[in-house]
Amino acid sequence: MSEHKKEEEAAIASFRRWLDGFNARDVNKQINEMHFPHHRLAGSKLNSWKTAKEWADGNDKINQKLYAEGWHHTSLVSLDVVQSNQNKVHVTVRMSRRRKDETEYNGFDSLWIFTKVDGIWGAKLRSSYLSGSAQLEGTKKEN
DSSP: OOTTHHHHHHHHHHHHHHHHHHHHTOHHHHHTTEEEEEEEEETTEEEEESSHHHHHHTHHHHHHHHHHTTOOEEEEEEEEEEEEOSSEEEEEEEEEEEOTTSOEEEEEEEEEEEEEETTEEEEEEEEEOOOSSOOOOOSEEEO
């Protein structure tokens, strides 16, 4: 960690709460750790959600896709802060989608960008290398 240790710890805590919400399939816990509009670059496609409601509306579909592929939970394999200042923290993570028996069926890397808005830390943007797996698509897509 750098001179912005407090900010980095806040961003990491926000990520961990988001992941807890993702694994619990609790959309409100996820939303509490996000800033909107929220953006996700998956491959070369940029997905955007203008509002928390847009994010929430897509979750039933992603739940069905996750369970259909045998998903039980997603584990955090590694997390590193790569850049930070007082209002923004870049975090790289290695994630592992797992079945109930703990076997990994999809591992991937992502870059998450957390920002501090009105004193609250949340994910604003992420870039993921997840492929061939259940993913939530935004209401606005750009190739």
